[in-house]
Amino acid sequence: MMSRSTTDRVRMGVMGCADIAWRKTLPAMLAEPAIQVTAIASRDRGKAAVFADRFSGAAVEGYQALLDRDDVDAVYLPLPARLHAEWIERSLAAGKHVLVEKPMTDSRPATERLVELARARQLVLLENFMFLYHSQHSAVRKLVADGAIGELRAFSSAFTIPPKPVGDIRYQQKVGGGAFLDFGGYPIRAALQFLGGDLRIVGAMFRRDPRHDVVMSGHVLLCTSDGIAAQLSFGMEHSYRNSYSLAGSTGRIMLDRVFTPPETYQPVLRIERQDHREEFVLPVDHQFANVVREFARAVLDGDDLRAQQEWTLQQADLMDRVREAALVVDI
Known part of the structure; x- marks a missing residue:
């Protein structure tokens, strides 16, 4: 009940x-x-x-x-x-x-x-x-749909951070599970959102720390059935990166702080074309407030979250396939 x-x-x-x-x-x-x-x-x-x-x-x-x-x-x-x-x-x-x-x-x-x-x-x-609950991504999707960069040709994204302190749960295989589970899901989910669920694995490489038996970082190459590529990077042994870009037939859209923007941060969206560059300052938004509000509405009002759950299932499936396909290199 x-x-x-x-x-x-x-x-x-x-x-x-x-x-x-x-x-x-x-x-x-x-x-x-x-x-x-x-x-x-x-x-x-x-x-x-x-x-x-x-x-x-x-x-x-x-x-x-x-x-x-x-x-x-x-x-x-x-x-x-x-x-x-x-x-x-x-x-x-x-x-x-x-x-x-x-x-x-x-x-x-x-x-x-x-x-x-x-x-x-x-x-x-x-x-x-x-x-997923930040309005900056809706602004990007609208620009792509309106043809701001022509026909979409490629997507790239990275989420990397410096090493965590010794003893961090991410270094514990049985608990945290390493960088792929924690950070790899972000660029993969972003690729799904912009390219759809029909993504094939072209290749993947993981760097593994054998002392802790956890993946420290990695790179993934995906593509759609019609040849749009997604180049993704993740890890916890780098300088901080948190971005994605979409390349089209006539230009490119770039956005930083895409996964963890503070609620006071105004995203700056950049569009580059041949010899022209534009910048748009987007409104602040509070993604944590948005997601807890959606959850509360679903509980109190019965809002249907099946669509969100289907995306979660597609993400889990893709991460399983990437993990199985990855070349693992011990460091």
Whole structure:
């Protein structure tokens, strides 16, 4: 049976005290009138208390204890990537709606099983690929559709960061799963959004750290059935890059800060043609506020999220195929 608030607000429980929750998602939830944070859980009660002091709600020790609460309609799940599948399933089994940080799981079969479970139980399950909810990408799509760069010929994107501190969960194979799961999904999802789901794998190369058995970085080449290429890079051993570009028959569109723009940031969209260059300053937008609002609407008003779930499934499938095809080089 669907878990539903008796008020016009979603009573949200938070499973895990992650940095992304502290910096971005919980402040957005606190500002959203349709969401009330009622409980925050951690394996360490002291850590849960620190979060609860700032964001309200009860501090809860243990994730299952969160699911046992009657004042929780939905769960926000920012746990490490390879813990997602288990706790999404437990949350759905407990009758809770779920907003989960990307990736939903580490494979297509696991993702499909959970989507089917959520649909069968009439519960909302949404993957928080937050960049999709920023209006800058709609502006790019409109320019492409209006022929601003002619016929689309190629897409490229990169999301790379400097090395993380020793002990970071991304260096833990059984928990974080490495750079491909964490960062590789961004340029892959962007390619899907602009080129569609019919993407073939031309080649892929991963750099693996054998000490930790995790992928540190990589490059992927995809193409559509009519020969539009996508060149993608990801990693956590580089200088910071966070961008994409679309090349057409008459010009090129470039955009920076595409995946993690601050809510006060005004994106600058650049168009280059032969001997001409234009820049457009786009409006600020708050992608975290947008995604939590969409999740709340889906829970309270029954908004249909099947289209978003289908994209999540296509992403999981493509990432599985890239992983299987990749040449792995130990470093």
